[in-house]
Amino acid sequence: MGCLGELRLCWLKFTIFFFVALAPSLSLAKINTRENCTLSMRTFFWSSDGYYLHSKNGLRIKVNKDTFACYERVPVEFKSHADFLLLALDPSHRSVSCASLREAMVAIDSVRLGIVPGPIRRGPPEVDFVDTANKLWEVKAPVSPLQRDDWAFNVEVAARSIIKELRGCISSGNSSPCNRVYVLLDTSLLIHDDRAELWDYLLKSLSDEELGRIVDFVQFPVHN
Numbered sequence: 164m165g166c167l168g169e170l171r172l173c174w175l176k177f178t179i180f181f182f183v184a185l186a187p188s189l190s191l192a193k194i195n196t197r198e199n200c201t202l203s204m205r206t207f208f209w210s211s212d213g214y215y216l217h218s219k220n221g222l223r224i225k226v227n228k229d230t231f232a233c234y235e236r237v238p239v240e241f242k243s244h245a246d247f248l249l250l251a252l253d254p255s256h257r258s259v260s261c262a263s264l265r266e267a268m269v270a271i272d273s274v275r276l277g278i279v280p281g282p283i284r285r286g287p288p289e290v291d292f293v294d295t296a297n298k299l300w301e302v303k304a305p306v307s308p309l310q311r312d313d314w315a316f317n318v319e320v321a322a323r324s325i326i327k328e329l330r331g332c333i334s335s336g337n338s339s340p341c342n343r344v345y346v347l348l349d350t351s352l353l354i355h356d357d358r359a360e361l362w363d364y365l366l367k368s369l370s371d372e373e374l375g376r377i378v379d380f381v382q383f384p385v386h387n
Contacts (some may be wrong), residue, residue: 191255218248224259235259241268266291266302269349269380278378289333290344299342301328304349307357322364329373345376
């Protein structure tokens with residue numbers, strides 16, 4: 164057998180060995196795993212059946228690629244919160260999304276800043292969170308388009324979403340009174356003009372009592 168034949172035979176043996184002996188273990192391995200001992204948390208970049216988020220309290224949530232990318236951009240101070248993923252678990256969909264990750268960050272920071280009395284927990288499907296005083300909170304985070312986007316900010320759509328929550332009523336039982344909803348309005352992703360337009364619409368549309376249930380929350384940089 165010539166040199167070329169021996170080379171082909173060696174390559175064939177290696178290929179067979181790889182797929183028989185190594186491939187099964189690789190397909191189940193935690194590829195590119197990062198572990199932060201300080202946080203006691205691991206994030207799995209890839210496994211044979213998709214992307215997962217893991218927390219130190221044992222919560223394991225399967226997410227899509229886009230949500231995982233959003234999670235990777237979450238500041239470490241939020242990831243280190245023991246209940247971060249639990250707070251990010253949307254009660255209406257039983258899943259985690261980029262939007263629900265942001266909701267969890269807003270909720271955690273609102274407690275840290277003393278805006279909302281903590282501890283907080285995820286609410287029933289109708290709302291996002293419930294604080295320690297049993298007030299119901301909904302997070303709203305309207306977004307201004309980037310320069311590359313082909314859509315425009317619609318103030319009416321953004322405002323009506325907020326007004327709907329403020330004028331809704333959540334009942335905790337047949338004999339219980341109606342519970343009004345409070346709104347954490349995260350305007351961090353709005354440019355100045357869009358934020359001003361939104362507030363102008365709200366001020367003209369809402370009563371003083373309804374306006375009193377809005378907290379304008381500006382905490383994160385615009386367009387990360």
